[in-house]
Amino acid sequence: MHGETARRARPRRRVSAASRDLMPSTLEGQITMEKTPSYFVTNHAPKRIHSMARDIKLIIVVRNPVTRAISDYTQTLSKKPEIPTFEVLAFKNRTLGLIDASWSALRIGIYALHLESWMQYFPLAQMHFVSGERLIVDPAGEMGKVQDFLGLKRIVTDKHFYFNKTKGFPCLKKPEDSSTPRCLGKSKGRTHPRIDPDVIRRLHKFYKPFNMMFYQMTGQNFEWELGEDSGPRGSPD
Ligand SMILES: Nc1ncnc2c1ncn2[C@@H]1O[C@H](COP(=O)(O)OS(=O)(=O)O)[C@@H](OP(=O)(O)O)[C@H]1O
Numbered sequence: 001m002h003g004e005t006a007r008r009a010r011p012r013r014r015v016s017a018a019s020r021d022l023m024p025s026t027l028e029g030q031i032t033m034e035k036t037p038s039y040f041v042t043n044h045a046p047k048r049i050h051s052m053a054r055d056i057k058l059i060i061v062v063r064n065p066v067t068r069a070i071s072d073y074t075q076t077l078s079k080k081p082e083i084p085t086f087e088v089l090a091f092k093n094r095t096l097g098l099i100d101a102s103w104s105a106l107r108i109g110i111y112a113l114h115l116e117s118w119m120q121y122f123p124l125a126q127m128h129f130v131s132g133e134r135l136i137v138d139p140a141g142e143m144g145k146v147q148d149f150l151g152l153k154r155i156v157t158d159k160h161f162y163f164n165k166t167k168g169f170p171c172l173k174k175p176e177d178s179s180t181p182r183c184l185g186k187s188k189g190r191t192h193p194r195i196d197p198d199v200i201r202r203l204h205k206f207y208k209p210f211n212m213m214f215y216q217m218t219g220q221n222f223e224w225e226l227g228e229d230s231g232p233r234g235s236p237d
Helices: 037-041 045-052 065-079 111-119 132-137 139-149 197-218
Strands: 058-062 091-093 127-131 161-164 169-172
Touching: 037 045, 037 111, 058 111, 058 132, 065 197, 111 197, 127 132, 127 139, 132 139
Parallel strands: 058 127
Antiparallel strands: 161 169
């Protein structure tokens, strides 16, 4: 969805020179899918992917960049509990309200910036944007749109999902390879630490123009500004 960089990419196995080029071919009736969240924010990825497969279909899962940043931080914190607080990392100078946009957890959420690089190589018709928020409240609906985009029959529907109260997220009723229900693992859907509401408010303000640009570029309103808290002081600084 909104992966931080290499940590979210699948670990690459060491391969011998002989086997390096032996990725199985895609046969008639098959489609090959690959998921590497860091591609979206990697400068040279659009050009390289374009030279490899210019007709490729690209699926990008996006969520409110503020929640994304907190989720990203939560993931790093789980591996390195000694890192500074989110509030410290988010600012170059907190008194001046200067956001540190070079911190990757924040930079990744400037979707308009990253999309611009992709649009230099791929038309929008080859891209599909999944709302991370809708994926949770209506997984079948979002999956329906993904299947349409890929030109597939709508096989994955409502009947494949149920809401797991313990997990707090939708889970699969019965994955193909098993007869028991399956939720995503412990690293998905973690509890986020409490972040100072003033910092959250400042971040919403920081992202707003980029979000607007992103809605315009994609022709999709992700409604990340709805229900935004104006913060404890509510001052429009
Ligand atoms: N069904 C279901 N179950 C669990 N989690 C779900 C689900 N649908 C969406 N999500 C949200 O996915 C977030 C984790 O995805 P990531 O983008 O971090 O995954 S990845 O590492 O890039 O593969 C994860 O973010 P966090 O809540 O911050 O952990 C979830 O909010």
